[in-house]
Amino acid sequence: MINELVAKIQKTNAPIVVGLDPMLKYIPEHVTGKAYKEFGETLEGAAEAIWQFNKEIVDNIYDLIPAVKPQIAMYEQFGVEGMIAFKKTVDYCKEKGLVVIGDIKRGDIGSTSEAYAVGHLGKVQVGSKSCYGFNEDLATVNPYLGSDGVEPFIDVCKKEKKGIFILVKTSNPSSGEFQDRLIDGRPLYEIVGEKVAEWGAQHMGESYSYIGAVVGATYPEMGKALRKIMPKAYILVPGYGAQGGKGADLAHFFNEDGLGAIVNSSRGIIAAYKEEKYAGFGAENFGAASRAAVEDMQKDIASALK
Amino acid sequence: MINELVAKIQKTNAPIVVGLDPMLKYIPEHVTGKAYKEFGETLEGAAEAIWQFNKEIVDNIYDLIPAVKPQIAMYEQFGVEGMIAFKKTVDYCKEKGLVVIGDIKRGDIGSTSEAYAVGHLGKVQVGSKSCYGFNEDLATVNPYLGSDGVEPFIDVCKKEKKGIFILVKTSNPSSGEFQDRLIDGRPLYEIVGEKVAEWGAQHMGESYSYIGAVVGATYPEMGKALRKIMPKAYILVPGYGAQGGKGADLAHFFNEDGLGAIVNSSRGIIAAYKEEKYAGFGAENFGAASRAAVEDMQKDIASALK
Numbered sequence: 001m002i003n004e005l006v007a008k009i010q011k012t013n014a015p016i017v018v019g020l021d022p023m024l025k026y027i028p029e030h031v032t033g034k035a036y037k038e039f040g041e042t043l044e045g046a047a048e049a050i051w052q053f054n055k056e057i058v059d060n061i062y063d064l065i066p067a068v069k070p071q072i073a074m075y076e077q078f079g080v081e082g083m084i085a086f087k088k089t090v091d092y093c094k095e096k097g098l099v100v101i102g103d104i105k106r107g108d109i110g111s112t113s114e115a116y117a118v119g120h121l122g123k124v125q126v127g128s129k130s131c132y133g134f135n136e137d138l139a140t141v142n143p144y145l146g147s148d149g150v151e152p153f154i155d156v157c158k159k160e161k162k163g164i165f166i167l168v169k170t171s172n173p174s175s176g177e178f179q180d181r182l183i184d185g186r187p188l189y190e191i192v193g194e195k196v197a198e199w200g201a202q203h204m205g206e207s208y209s210y211i212g213a214v215v216g217a218t219y220p221e222m223g224k225a226l227r228k229i230m231p232k233a234y235i236l237v238p239g240y241g242a243q244g245g246k247g248a249d250l251a252h253f254f255n256e257d258g259l260g261a262i263v264n265s266s267r268g269i270i271a272a273y274k275e276e277k278y279a280g281f282g283a284e285n286f287g288a289a290s291r292a293a294v295e296d297m298q299k300d301i302a303s304a305l306k
Numbered sequence: 307m308i309n310e311l312v313a314k315i316q317k318t319n320a321p322i323v324v325g326l327d328p329m330l331k332y333i334p335e336h337v338t339g340k341a342y343k344e345f346g347e348t349l350e351g352a353a354e355a356i357w358q359f360n361k362e363i364v365d366n367i368y369d370l371i372p373a374v375k376p377q378i379a380m381y382e383q384f385g386v387e388g389m390i391a392f393k394k395t396v397d398y399c400k401e402k403g404l405v406v407i408g409d410i411k412r413g414d415i416g417s418t419s420e421a422y423a424v425g426h427l428g429k430v431q432v433g434s435k436s437c438y439g440f441n442e443d444l445a446t447v448n449p450y451l452g453s454d455g456v457e458p459f460i461d462v463c464k465k466e467k468k469g470i471f472i473l474v475k476t477s478n479p480s481s482g483e484f485q486d487r488l489i490d491g492r493p494l495y496e497i498v499g500e501k502v503a504e505w506g507a508q509h510m511g512e513s514y515s516y517i518g519a520v521v522g523a524t525y526p527e528m529g530k531a532l533r534k535i536m537p538k539a540y541i542l543v544p545g546y547g548a549q550g551g552k553g554a555d556l557a558h559f560f561n562e563d564g565l566g567a568i569v570n571s572s573r574g575i576i577a578a579y580k581e582e583k584y585a586g587f588g589a590e591n592f593g594a595a596s597r598a599a600v601e602d603m604q605k606d607i608a609s610a611l612k
Contacts, residue, residue: 021418023421024432036433041432041435042432042437043432043439046430046432071418071421073414073422073425074418076422076425076439077421077425078425078430078432078437079425079438079439082439083389087386105412106379106411107448108377108379108411109476109481110478112379115329115380115383120382124384125330126330126347126348126349126351126384127347127351129347129348131348131385133349133383142411142448142450144450145473145476145480145481146478146481146483146485147480148478149480167451170450171415172416172451172455173454174452174454174455175452175454177452177501178494178498179450182490183487183489188484188487188494191487192484
């Protein structure tokens with residue numbers, strides 16, 4: 001899947017992943033209104049609204065980008081109904097030829113991590129049959145529990161030719177509370193980065209490893225250091241746009257081959273119609289606004305990488 | 307909810323939580339066979355089997371214990387169908403008067419952590435209505451992202467009078483890879499423990515905080531140190547029994563009031579009928595075997611606390 005992701009990035013010339021994180025406040029009233037009319041102001045109504053919203057956006061942008069990243073929390077908040085909308089979104093994006101990164105940030109120990117890995121990336125055995133659960137292409141993983149938590153994911157990834165992105169340095173303001181603490185003079189995120197490189201060597205694709213990392217766009221200097229520590233890891237870069245990361249900051253996350261990173265934008269794309277710049281589209285045409293925002297992001301990143 | 311948990315622990319004289327982590331290999335053939343006959347060897351069949359298995363165990367033990375801890379990964383591996391079984395299990399346990407700790411180990415940033423908090427412990431706003439998603443009483447949370455990841459949970463807990471247990475020192479063999487690394491001469495888990503005490507002061511119950519910690523039974527000396535660092539935090543202690551933690555190791559996790567810790571056992575209880583000691587019950591009576599195992603665990607812990 002990492003080879004496929006790299007190929008799609010090269011084909012689209014867009015190292016971009018769109019975060020499908022549909023908060024209800026981003027969804028135009030004509031979409032929520034229709035869903036609530038059919039299903040009421042219920043979990044089912046909310047799930048229908050986010051699914052219709054996602055579908056319209058995906059239909060407008062799928063040919064421009066290699067990948068999407070649904071944030072499962074935004075679905076899980078609506079309980080079982082939300083999980084159904086998550087699964088529909090994953091399946092639909094795959095039908096449209098997009099690589100799907102499940103932003104699940106799971107991580108547990110031994111057989112429990114294995115269950116998450118199987119449920120999101122692999123197949124679970126039921127009697128004599130094996131069945132797919134959510135079946136994303138890649139997923140994000142939390143490293144706090146150490147190798148016991150990560151290796152079951154790697155095992156499933158090897159079987160399925162899938163991959164993971166391990167949280168190394170997250171984009172949020174308080175990420176430094178633990179991640180930046182110095183251990184023998186070096187920050188924890190570098191220690192985690194070294195483990196990512198080590199884990200990554202176990203499951204290499206053609207030019208990059210199936211085991212990647214998450215490093216926030218909001219910390220470009222740390223990105224530069226981590227780029228060197230994990231040369232073969234694809235870096236998933238959140239925090240561009242709405243969170244404050246700028247195109248110019250992104251160059252550090254890429255290798256000299258122009259590859260090695262994929263930049264996420266969520267709000268900036270899916271709620272583009274709410275920004276002044278794209279307000280001309282109107283709420284009715286929110287999908288077209290998202291398309292314009294993707295095109296602008298693609299140009300911004302291309303000029304930063306020149 | 308922390309006050310209610312403490313009261314139930316005192317009433318049952320059992321600082322015990324039973325982990326409802328139903329792997330298919332633990333479930334007797336008469337249960338899986340019936341489920342597969344009705345729904346096939348499918349995700350639905352698996353979900354029916356784990357739900358029937360849980361129900362039988364809960365019916366046999368609910369009067370002996372204060373709380374259960376379903377591990378969501380064991381449900382999530384079966385996709386949407388598994389999540390339906392998780393929700394049925396949560397609801398049923400609450401009906402039976404049990405406190406339900408969702409072992410979800412979620413953790414993300416800002417609005418994303420808020421979505422997890424709302425989905426598992428609070429109510430989500432849908433138009434003019436607010437709806438419960440999974441509605442556990444307490445949940446486990448991963449601290450790697452720092453305060454941004456934890457505070458949205460605390461906010462929801464304050465509104466709902468619910469609580470969380472934050473991962474501090476996990477029970478697995480490789481937990482030390484990052485958690486034991488020294489920062490200014492002190493291990494990371496102690497730094498996290500200090501933050502738990504700080505976060506806990508924001509949301510106090512009568513004698514304990516709504517903000518607790520997870521510390522593995524497999525590390526009793528670390529438990530002793532952490533007990534002092536977080537005197538008001540309830541400690542959820544996994545790793546007893548099947549993972550190697552012994553009754554005698556547990557005393558360190560408790561305060562002098564005999565409170566302050568709740569010990570989890572999963573496999574040792576729910577798959578008791580597979581152990582030599584309880585084999586006499588037979589697979590048909592797996593629920594009765596679980597009851598005997600709870601009674602033995604209660605005695606083991608009581609004698610360790612004498």
